[in-house]
Amino acid sequence: MPIYNADIADIFDEIADYLEIEGENPFRIRAYRNAARSVRGLGSELKDMAAHKEDLTRLPGIGKELAAKIFEILKTGSVGALKKLQDKIPEEVRQMLKIPNLGPKRVRNLYQDLDIQSLEQLLQAAKDGRIRSLPGFGQKTEIQIREAVEAHAGKETRFKIAAVKPYVDSLLNYLKQVAGVQEAVAAGSFRRAKETVGDLDIVVIAGKKSPVMERFVDYEDVGEVLSHGTTRSSIVLRSGLQVDLRMVEPESFGAALQYFTGSQAHNVALRGLGRRRGLKINEYGVFKFEERVAGHSEESVYQSVGLTYIPPELRENRGEIEAARDHSLPMLIELKDLKGDLHAHTNCSDGRNTLEEMIQAAQKRGLQYLAITEHSDRLKVAGGLGADRLLDQIEKIDRFNETHAEITLLKGIEVEILKDGRLDLSDDVLSRLDLVVGSIHSYFGLPLHQQTDRILRAMDHRFFSILAHPINRLIDERPPIEVDMLKVIQKAKDRGCYIELNSNPRRLDLYDTYCQIAKAEGVLVAIDSDAHSTDSFDHLRYGVGQARRGWLEKDDVINTRPLKELRKLLRQTMG
DNA sequence: GCCGTTTTCGGCCCGACTGTTTTCAGTCG
Numbered sequence: 001m002p003i004y005n006a007d008i009a010d011i012f013d014e015i016a017d018y019l020e021i022e023g024e025n026p027f028r029i030r031a032y033r034n035a036a037r038s039v040r041g042l043g044s045e046l047k048d049m050a051a052h053k054e055d056l057t058r059l060p061g062i063g064k065e066l067a068a069k070i071f072e073i074l075k076t077g078s079v080g081a082l083k084k085l086q087d088k089i090p091e092e093v094r095q096m097l098k099i100p101n102l103g104p105k106r107v108r109n110l111y112q113d114l115d116i117q118s119l120e121q122l123l124q125a126a127k128d129g130r131i132r133s134l135p136g137f138g139q140k141t142e143i144q145i146r147e148a149v150e151a152h153a154g155k156e157t158r159f160k161i162a163a164v165k166p167y168v169d170s171l172l173n174y175l176k177q178v179a180g181v182q183e184a185v186a187a188g189s190f191r192r193a194k195e196t197v198g199d200l201d202i203v204v205i206a207g208k209k210s211p212v213m214e215r216f217v218d219y220e221d222v223g224e225v226l227s228h229g230t231t232r233s234s235i236v237l238r239s240g241l242q243v244d245l246r247m248v249e250p251e252s253f254g255a256a257l258q259y260f261t262g263s264q265a266h267n268v269a270l271r272g273l274g275r276r277r278g279l280k281i282n283e284y285g286v287f288k289f290e291e292r293v294a295g296h297s298e299e300s301v302y303q304s305v306g307l308t309y310i311p312p313e314l315r316e317n318r319g320e321i322e323a324a325r326d327h328s329l330p331m332l333i334e335l336k337d338l339k340g341d342l343h344a345h346t347n348c349s350d351g352r353n354t355l356e357e358m359i360q361a362a363q364k365r366g367l368q369y370l371a372i373t374e375h376s377d378r379l380k381v382a383g384g385l386g387a388d389r390l391l392d393q394i395e396k397i398d399r400f401n402e403t404h405a406e407i408t409l410l411k412g413i414e415v416e417i418l419k420d421g422r423l424d425l426s427d428d429v430l431s432r433l434d435l436v437v438g439s440i441h442s443y444f445g446l447p448l449h450q451q452t453d454r455i456l457r458a459m460d461h462r463f464f465s466i467l468a469h470p471i472n473r474l475i476d477e478r479p480p481i482e483v484d485m486l487k488v489i490q491k492a493k494d495r496g497c498y499i500e501l502n503s504n505p506r507r508l509d510l511y512d513t514y515c516q517i518a519k520a521e522g523v524l525v526a527i528d529s530d531a532h533s534t535d536s537f538d539h540l541r542y543g544v545g546q547a548r549r550g551w552l553e554k555d556d557v558i559n560t561r562p563l564k565e566l567r568k569l570l571r572q573t574m575g
Numbered sequence: 576g577c578c579g580t581t582t583t584c585g586g587c588c589c590g591a592c593t594g595t596t597t598t599c600a601g602t603c604g
Binding site for chain 1: 592
């Protein structure tokens with residue numbers, strides 16, 4: 001069983017949970033949490049780094065002790081420190097930490113004073129009225145606990161970023177109409193363009209007399225009001241999405257926006273930087289002793305600690321602070337840089353719209369070229385094209401291009417990569433195309449070596465332009481396939497082909513960390529919509545968001561190139 | 576347990592809201 005970074009991070013988080021319940025030194029606990037976060041965000045697998053005898057203490061948040069624990073986990077699958085803690089505290093007690101308003105102190109009380117060891121026992125104790133008798137607990141808390149357990153709280157619900165967008169639009173629109181509100185902006189992971197959003201954070205500029213808080217908790221879509229203060233309130237929408245609103249004065253807007261955009265790891269690092277310069281950074285501003293030295297804009301906050309402005313998508317404490325200090329931040333790609341789309345379907349295979357409708361929609365969004373890439377024969381469920389139908393489409397596209405100058409269609413295919421790595425169409429047919437997009441829709445469960453070899457073999461094919469959705473995960477629906485992406489990226493480099501960042505919000509498939517590796521290796525990324533309808537060209541914005549999180553610049557992306565240059569780059573992949 | 580432009584010890588981000596208090600602890604972000 002290979003041990004992945006996620007497994008190691010989970011173990012560190014588990015240790016941190018137990019230490020919290022034990023009431024250990026909070027900074028020691030934070031060290032484990034930092035390490036877990038650091039390990040999760042790494043671009044490469046610790047098991048590989050360990051195999052190459054790399055010095056793990058060079059990683060942020062990993063010192064001598066934790067490096068030793070990582071080696072122990074890689075070797076044995078677990079670590080002695082965790083086993084000792086598990087002997088002291090039953091594993092199920094940990095689950096109670098996931099209940100809202102139950103933190104380590106209260107869980108410890110429940111466990112030690114009432115001997116509650118499971119969620120089931122917790123619910124019973126709440127029903128029996130035993131919890132309110134504990135010091136620090138009361139009737140209200142007891143009811144909250146009961147409702148939370150009964151509602152199966154604790155299971156984390158995150159929303160895909162595209163699902164959150166409509167809520168953001170209508171809420172911001174609503175809030176901007178409230179008297180005294182000068183500005184309303186979404187912060188948090190939404191602003192950082194994360195794949196999924198847990199809570200939605202909104203920062204509002206308003207005067208003290210503005211009724212914005214009252215209007216917020218009165219919003220028509222509110223399911224529940226969690227808290228209602230003068231400067232801060234939380235609601236849960238009927239969909240289950242939690243929204244936190246923070247109201248600030250104009251002079252604090254930048255500091256508040258910066259603070260509520262996060263990430264937590266980034267903020268901790270930033271405040272640490274401030275502290276070393278004798279500055280206190282909070283959501284009201286940057287302070288030298290009592291004097292405010294910055295805060296009206298985010299730029300001023302970063303500037304106060306000697307940094308250039310850091311775009312939200314980079315704020316993960318993955319090197320952006322050092323880069324901002326050295327003036328070496330990337331000039332991130334923007335949506336308007338995309339000149340075309342290299343992966344789209346029509347109703348000829350499993351798309352919803354006609355070729356003509358898709359062309360019109362692409363043009364409306366300012367695209368100068370569009371590759372039509374239907375599924376191939378083997379994907380029967382998607383109406384895949386065999387040679388005959390593909391040749392018909394090729395003709396149709398040639399005819400279109402002869403009579404239209406405003407947008408150029410590229411002849412392509414999304415060809416099935418078969419189980420053994422062969423492609424689903426003959427060389428004779430493939431050779432007539434402008435590009436070949438290859439992808440997997442079957443045998444997701446192959447073991448690492450077989451899956452990797454399968455994909456590498458496909459990429460070695462004489463006609464192979466772009467590997468589409470390389471990881472094949474569907475967020476919260478299907479896990480990624482087991483594939484050695486470092487080898488895949490290396491193959492793309494050797495072979496001179498390209499890797500897709502699929503913009504479908506269910507996929508967002510290339511991970512941001514692999515974008516960074518591709519960029520470092522000089523492998524160009526194709527940010528494609530994989531559109532199956534005219535609406536789905538709008539998904540490109542999420543692909544661009546993911547690319548920005550992966551530090552990609554305009555020049556790192558193949559479909560920012562003008563048509564002539566693009567054709568040249570594609571021809572290199574076609575025999 | 577980590578870390579270093581106050582460094583190898585002594586710090587470690589910081590404030591709002593709630594409930595149970597009667598001045599604050601716990602939780603959350």
